[in-house]
Amino acid sequence: xxxxxxxxxxxxxxxxxVKVSCxxxxxxxxxxxxxxxxxxxxxxxxxxxWINPSSGDTNYAQEFQGRxxxxxxxSITTFYMELSSLRSDxxxxxxxxxxxxxxxxxxxxxxxxxx
Amino acid sequence: xxxxxxxxxTLSLSPGERATLSCRASQSVSSNYLAWYQQKPGQAPxxxxxxxSSRATGIPDRFSGSVSGTDFTLTISRxxxxxxxxxxxxxxxxxxxxxxxxxxxxxx
Numbered sequence: 380x381x382x383x384x385x386x387x388x389x390x391x392x393x394x395x396x397v398k399v400s401c402x403x404x405x406x407x408x409x410x411x412x413x414x415x416x417x418x419x420x421x422x423x424x425x426x427x428x429w430i431n432p433s434s435g436d437t438n439y440a441q442e443f444q445g446r447x448x449x450x451x452x453x454s455i456t457t458f459y460m461e462l463s464s465l466r467s468d469x470x471x472x473x474x475x476x477x478x479x480x481x482x483x484x485x486x487x488x489x490x491x492x493x494x
Numbered sequence: 495x496x497x498x499x500x501x502x503x504t505l506s507l508s509p510g511e512r513a514t515l516s517c518r519a520s521q522s523v524s525s526n527y528l529a530w531y532q533q534k535p536g537q538a539p540x541x542x543x544x545x546x547s548s549r550a551t552g553i554p555d556r557f558s559g560s561v562s563g564t565d566f567t568l569t570i571s572r573x574x575x576x577x578x579x580x581x582x583x584x585x586x587x588x589x590x591x592x593x594x595x596x597x598x599x600x601x602x
Contacts, residue, residue, distance in 0.1 A: 414591075416539075424531075424539065424582055426591040440590045474538055479586040480529050482550060484538035
């Protein structure tokens with residue numbers, strides 16, 4: 380069965396960086412792009428971008444351009460999303476979600492940005 | 495960027511009633527690549543419908559999706575207690591992918 384297991388909650392100071400992981404299993408790693416979506420407390424969902432696991436090509440939402448980096452490690456079937464220059468409004472739950480229709484989701488990683 | 499506008503913001507209904515949720519796109523959605531998700535508190539979203547009208551694996555047939563031009567509809571034929579949640583639409587036909595702001599279906 381498809382599983383996306385995300386790393387644990389993080390607390391960071393403003394200006395720092397965070398790297399969230401998403402370990403994929405139960406399907407062929409290179410068959411599906413991985414998307415990242417975030418949700419601020421009490422708010423809706425916001426798409427951040429995707430990564431092609433075969434080529435490593437990425438496509439980021441303009442809002443996050445220059446601050447986000449999505450990567451993957453094929454040897455351990457794991458995806459990563461790194462966000463830099465953190466601000467308080469980056470406080471949110473970050474989800475990885477498989478494929479453009481997002482048929483499977485990780486449980487989310489809570490990032491708290493606070494001094 | 496395609497803007498998705500969901501209505502109503504909140505829908506107050508009783509179990510057994512029919513729920514009709516709307517998602518209007520600001521422009522044409524390529525290939526009707528529109529999905530619906532259900533989200534309960536503290537949980538990740540769950541895919542219900544993709545391609546405007548195709549139910550995801552394991553989704554009960556009381557959930558159905560339809561489209562007319564740029565107007566997309568999610569219908570829950572008879573609400574079960576577990577259906578009370580927030581519902582989001584998302585278009586994935588063109589980048590950036592965008593979500594609607596959500597419709598909360600609450601118990602009346």
